[in-house]
Structures are given as C-alpha cells and as structure tokens.
Amino acid sequence: MFDYRLEEDASRFAVFYENEEIGEISFVKTGEHLLIIDHTYVWKGHAIGNALVQKVVDFAVADNRKIIPLCPFAKKVFDRTPEYEAVYSK
Numbered sequence: 001m002f003d004y005r006l007e008e009d010a011s012r013f014a015v016f017y018e019n020e021e022i023g024e025i026s027f028v029k030t031g032e033h034l035l036i037i038d039h040t041y042v043w044k045g046h047a048i049g050n051a052l053v054q055k056v057v058d059f060a061v062a063d064n065r066k067i068i069p070l071c072p073f074a075k076k077v078f079d080r081t082p083e084y085e086a087v088y089s090k
Contacts, residue, residue: 002048004055013055015048025052025074027059027067034089035065037074053077060087 003016012026023042027035037056042049053074060067066089069075078084 002046002051004051006055006059013052013059015042015046015052017046022046023048023052025056025071027056029065030068033065035060035063035067037067037069037071040071040073049073050077057084057087 002022005014005016007014010026011028012024014021015023023046024040025037026039027037029035035056037053040049040052042052053069056074057067065087067078067084067087068089069078078088
C-alpha cells in the first residue's frame with residue numbers, strides 16, 4: 001500500500017512504498033488564496049501521479065485556495081478533470 005505524507009514545511013506531498021520514497025508533488029503558497037503546483041515526480045511503473053494531484057487539490061480546498069498548475073503533468077490532469085474546475089485558477 002502507498003503511504004502519502006504531507007510535508008508542509010517542505011511544501012510537498014511525498015509518497016512512499018515499503019518505506020522508500022517513490023514520488024512527490026511540490027507546491028508554493030502564493031498570497032492567502034492561491035497555490036501553485038510546480039513539480040511532480042514519480043517512479044515509472046507506479047500509477048500515483050493522479051493521486052498526488054488529488055492530495056494537493058484536497059489540501060487547497062481545505063485551505064480555501066485556488067490552484068495554478070504550472071507543472072506540465074498537473075496541468076494535463078487539471079485540463080482533463082472537470083471536477084477540479086472549482087479550484088482551477090486559469
């Protein structure tokens with residue numbers, strides 16, 4: 001099972017499998033109501049990228065923020081996920 005951890009001091013979610021880090025998504029809080037996703041990294045063979053984006057979306061919703069997905073992977077996920085429209089800052 002995958003273990004997703006918010007490392008708020010490092011502005012990222014990391015994901016671990018058997019205690020080994022296999023991916024991350026990093027973000028930057030900008031102002032009081034905006035968050036920028038700037039990087040996503042996952043090991044090939046692990047379908048965790050979408051789940052990492054979802055973690056940031058949930059975090060932004062809880063913190064009343066909109067998201068600018070500058071990371072190309074995150075932008076692609078946002079563009080094909082209508083449910084994210086409410087938090088998408090274009």
